[in-house]
Amino acid sequence: MSAPLLDVRGLAVGFAGEDGLVPAVQGASFALGAGACLGIVGESGSGKSVAALSVMGLLPPATARITGGSVLLDGRDLLALTPEARRQLRGGEIAMIFQEPMTSLNPAFTIGDQIAEAIRAHAPMSAAAARERAIALLRQVRIASPEKRYDEYPHRLSGGMRQRVMIAIALAGNPRLLIADEPTTALDVTVQAQIVALLRDIQRERGTAILLISHNLGLIAGLADEIAVMYAGRVLEHGPAARILAHPEHPYTIGLLGAVPRAAPGEAPLVGIEGSVPDPRHPPPGCVFQPRCPFAEARCAEAAPPLRALAPGHHAACHLAPLEPVA
Amino acid sequence: MRILALLLMLCCGTAAMAQGTLRIGIGDDPDALDPTLNRAASGRQPLTAVCDKLFDVTTELKLEHQLVTAHEIAADGLSVTLKLREGVRFHDGESFDAEAVAFNLNRHLTMQGSLRRTELAALAGTEVVDAHTIRLLLKSPQAYLLLINLAERAGMMVSPKAARDAGERFALHPVCAGAFRFVERVPQGRIVVQRYDGYWNRANIHLDRVEYLPISDSTVRLAGLRSGELQIAERLSPTDLPQLRGDARVTAVATPDLGFHSIRFNMSNGPRQRIFGGDIRIRQAVELAIDRRAMVQALFEDQYTAGNQFVGPESAYYDKAHPVPARNVARARALLREAGQPNLTFTLLVPSERERQEAAQMVQAMLAEAGITMKLETQDNTSLLASSQRGQFDAVFSFWSGRPHPDGNSYSHFACAGPLNDSRYCNPELDALLTRGREATDEAERVRVYQQANALLVRNVPHVVVWHRRTFTGLSKRLAGFIPHPDSTIRLVGLRLN
């Protein structure tokens, strides 16, 4: 693979908490090629959203501290840029959509205004031209009668429609990278599928690279070319999507796959991973997953396993990997 | 910042320079501006500017003519004939004559809510002799008292036509025959009067316009005077005076007041008379425990006068045989022991006004040294009036503004039937004296009677007079011709602004 569009290396982020800095991301690395889709899967507290916000440069400045690593876009380290330069990247080369379409739009302005504003933020043009372009964007995200919708306030729109508007805003600057942070979690099942389909079309039609973040492995599987599995601030496994789904190497990934209810005959009981996500202020010794891991051995509590290559492009951070030799 | 300050000063400065306008800071917002209905002392200031009176009193408290040019008391003392000033016109152009006087006196006597009836108690009726002569008919031979009362609001003459037209609403726009016409009133804001060019004594009026501004806080009145917003600030507190000394732009003049501050004992008004109503030694002990001079010195910069009678020591009616007694704590204790009350405890009712609050606390401290426990109970003025009338007090710290005629300082307060006699002190001997005083036309006779009355009261101690105020009027140095008057009403005649 040639030099990736986005290359995150050893990213470490902490939040100033009541007892000092609480780590949220610890040495996470992942990469994403131009036009490709990387899925980051993880449960709450895994640090996936924080990683995305670091890429975007939207971490809350008052509390968040990036304590290490680099975020390279086309080989340029974003963390070294001035705030002004980062601002210009935002909404231009990198855009982002969020989990809560109900609250992510400003209730005080029409949706058209909000899209046009995004357009003009990166390409100075007349109001009329921006309006034209905004309407075109609304059409692109499959909103019916966009001329009429342009002047509506967000509260008149359903959740799915608002998420489409959000996508239109994100596309306003013709981004090369679109970060989608749990874009469908708050939506109904039927609408969720519509949004996933829209994202897929955008990736294909515009060649936009997508960083898709979700706790839902099923959702990621449908879109992503590559998958990174995060847990307690660390990337535990990453590799090509097909490989990860078919041949997971990290016990946590295996557990996650088993926790998704399937219509498998025989009704094997669902896998529930015992215990719960560790408190980031008091992480367990050694491997972070070790207390919940049915495979854990004594050494797992002694040292944190590094991310190791197990197959071309497939890495896992487990002392025991490969768990079972390929048959 | 400095430029801003300069601008501000310019603004203030120019504003205060309005030509020929005299601004007077008065202590209270007057009530109804109708001589018949006016109640509060503060109303006298603007009313004096607007309404001329039949008589006036001199600074020596002698009767003086104003709208009357001559008067004659009949030999039997039961009628008085007044010769009226000719050519006087009210502000509405109506002429002032005997009919108008008859109308006014009748109005005072009969109008609903009139507050002048007590002052005109002796008046039986009037008889118009000719256009400018009127005879007053009296019920009893109290002519001098009546005439001196006519030097006050009872003697103010309003235009009969305006009064008839306006009815009850006359107070909103009084029309009289004074040196100034009423212009407007912003309640609690200001009262504005304008020079009346048809005034009979026009030659002595040098001001174009006078504004009365009610400012209840004397410190603020003083501040207004010093900043040039006011040219006269009435009733300054003696504690304000030291500030004036260093200020070249202002000065203060003082006159003794006619009234007195006293602690009245409940002698026989309801159940609470039992502490002071009986043994005189207890009342004497209280009096002896108080050091009036120390109090006047500490609280009032030695500007008030320690007193013990219903007139001040400089008055002719003061009985010099009974001077202000010195403090004697040992004697007070002894008296209490004799009376069987070595641990006397009582409550003093005090209004919320600061001067008396401070004094009460000092009295409290002084009495404590004689073994007397005095508790303080504060009430606002309205409540205090009701409480004292109903006898809900052991002792009350009272104040009387004073009248030119000593009857005003004594009869209502100490006669058995006196309406202000909340102590319910009753002494037939005193009643007889006070009635004689009312009827005395001769000054020497009056002096004798009232000195006797004072002596009697000092011996019986129904109250302890503590001090007599002095009125301090703050004046701008721009003002010339100001003569302080013992009745503390500002006379505008002869005043000049430079």
Add this chain to the structure above:
Amino acid sequence: MRFLLFLGQRLALTVPTLLILSVLVFALQHLLPGDPALALAGEDMDPDVVAEIRHRYGFDLPIWHQYWNWLLAALQGDLGMSLRNSMSVVQLLLGKLGITLQLAVASMVLALVIGIPLGVLAAARPGSFASLAASGFALSGISVPHFWLGIMLVLAFSVNLNWFPSSGYTPFAEDPGRWAMGLVLPAFVLGTGIAGVLMRHTRSAMLQALGSDYIRTARAKGLREQRVVLKHALRNALVPVVTLGAIEFGQLLSGAVLTEQIFSIPGFGKLLVDGVLYRDYAVVQGLVLVSALLFIAASLVADILYFVINPRLRS
């Protein structure tokens, strides 16, 4: 249409409120000790005059009868006569309303001009010196006893520096400069407290707005921070602040009691204190009723503003 219905409902609710209020005030002031007739009878307190006054103002009637009489007259727009200076209460109030309104508006303008920018500043730069200073100012404004501040200001700026008139009120028509100067100190005294309240509310509304998802969206668009704060956040933060401002204004109208007392401004507050002290029943009753009406009107305006500013309700 929806708006009119809403307005109608709101107005209908005020009727029982006003009735309860008038009963409360009537009861409250008749509970006060002291006899107004005595206070009205002058220094001499002639018993006949006292009785006459009692009868004339109906104080000899049972209290419910007095209330009924008052209510009947009030419904016809007659709030009675002031016992103290024989003026009709309605006239008296009309005369004062303008003055108090001027003071209230001046204070409000001052409060808005100080409070909102400071609130925005404090929220936009949390933890900075400017933010701390703004918060300190707001807290001080809220915490300082107004009457004390008033006295101190008079002492400093009028008595010692002689920059401002110490008291009183000059009508605008008579001397605009003096009018303005006279309002500066009282408006400052009243305004700082409200500025503090507004600043705190602006700050918290701004903080809330700045923490919201749509601000993250605005930042994700790559907008300049200034635009994010002043357009996206402020617009939404103003909704609660405007509402609050209108209500504060309603309270201002009648809440300036001590300030007017100290600066001898002949407005509602001074009238009220004198009315209570002299037991001028009709004035107190009318005054409280009118200030309650004003308060209710202000909260109504607040609701209307809320309706207008908030697109969610408008459509």
Add this chain to the structure above:
Amino acid sequence: MSPPLLRVRGLRKEFAIGGLFSGGRGKVVAVDGVSFDLDAGETLGLVGESGCGKSTTGRLILRLVEPTAGSVQLRGEELTGLKPHAMIAHRRNMQLIFQDPYSSLNPSMTVREIIGEPLQVHGIDTTPGIDGRVAELLTLVGLGPQHMRRFPHEFSGGQRQRIGIARALALEPRLIICDEPVSALDVSVQAQILNLLRRLQAQTGVGLLFISHDLMAVRYIAQRVAVMYLGRLVETAPTTTLFAAPLHPYTRALLDAVPAPEHGAAPRPLLDGELPSPLAPPTGCHFHPRCPFATARCVAEAPAMTEVSPGHGVACHHAATLPAWPGLSPALTRPPEPRLARLLARFHA
């Protein structure tokens, strides 16, 4: 034949709407003629998208919300119209598990107080005493007696949900209504709770009404499923039947929308639009604006629920004539590969 544990007939709830700001008055029919039975030891899954009325149905059964019409019978006894004090006796037989593990536990009470409250309210003397019973319940849901003195905020979401379940079990109810019990939890924890519910049901024979928008979770736990759309039931069937051969177009759409955990799974044809506003529900069949098979009849006439096979009812005019359904995505039905199956087995050890 003995009556079913729970029999619901024609349940209807109208909410009056219109507060200060809406001006006009109107009503929303949140639940519109819902009928179903639930047997002891059985789990009925009630699925539908947000706002379809499924949660309201649960609360109507418990009479936490008063129904406008219809009947609810618990073991043959009519509950609607009972006076509050008469209702109390029935309450111990019916319990509720909430979606939000945070707001459903009183933050100012200890775990012991929370779980012991039902016992106190119903004045139940247990042999081991309240503490003993609470300890027992805690153990039953996979926590321990050492947790009794703690406060809810000291627990994770999954643990809190266990506390909620323990509270629901305290009175040994016949029926538990689970209102989206796992949707607020992490995936790995969801499975723990689902397994716990299954185990508890097997142990106690309690009937479960399992309300959820997650079809696969419902499939995992329920024997029968009822699908709801805009206040009405559109299809009820045994779980296997429903997942093998759904008859209502909406049921099919829901099943098609389930994301398959497989790379590059072929996208299914999608349903257009979103759930209409309950303020202005479409005429006839509520689903017709989004239905690819809708005809004029669907616009005019609401279809009745008809039984097409034993226990399988569907409310669609065209149920008989719809084309065959391709079935669930293979990725969802395929058993895990042997290696994965072996590895997964380790998690059950």
Add this chain to the structure above:
Amino acid sequence: MATALTAGTAQAPAADGRLRRVLRRLQRQPTSLVAGAVILAFIIIALAAPWVAPQDPLASSFLAVRKPPSAAHWLGTDEVGRDVFSRLVWGARTSMLAGLIPVLVALSISLPLGLLSGYAGGWIDMVLMRVVDAMLAIPFLIIAIALAAFLGPDIWNAMLAIGIAALPIFVRLARAAAMSVRAEDYVEATRSLGSSPLRIAVRHILPNMLPPLLVQTSVMAASAIIAEASLSFLGLGQQPPAPSWGSMLNAAQRHMAAAPWMAIAPGCAIFLLVISLNVLGDGLRDALDPKGR
């Protein structure tokens, strides 16, 4: 406020888990710590007044009236020659009580009323809210003045009056708190258990209404202190010769220009105490905020 906090711990052990968290968060805010320290200092001064005050606050000296600050009188003497500093120290008692008592009065009446109104709703709520609206439309100080005048000038009456005048705000807050707690799932949970309304109200709603009211309590204590000062300033509060900061200001007003120290000291004391209470109130609000910035 600190006293209210400790009292809270003693009365509601059930809430101590959250309370401890709140206290821990409070400890991390330097401004709250300073404010707490100031309040604590005032409390200590008030309690230890007999030992702190160098002189008898009531002993007047006719020879030393209105004397400026000196070695003998650190803050000068007042209008009847008493030591201002000693009066300030003793006045702290009144002012601390003036902050506490009205809050207790308002809380003890408004909690049940707000609970009734917010939980029961219906016509009770309707009637109560109309009365509250009516009271809210009358300025706080006016109600306090009228009540204090009716009850008679006395410091306890003034505190009672202030407490009653603060009622409408408190009832509203309590009602809002009750309504928001009522909407919580755990209330529905206990309802589904068959708990009686009384049990729901007392066991579930009441304890959880307290945290939002706690914030208001400190703000209210601050306004109560100012209100007491205002009433005393108008002569309706503390009666002479006993000192309170408000009555000291009242006495000082007449001597503003000549003896400003008489006004500056009590004014600053009020300001310091009130601002500390407000700062602590802000701190509490932040500490109670579940988002906990």
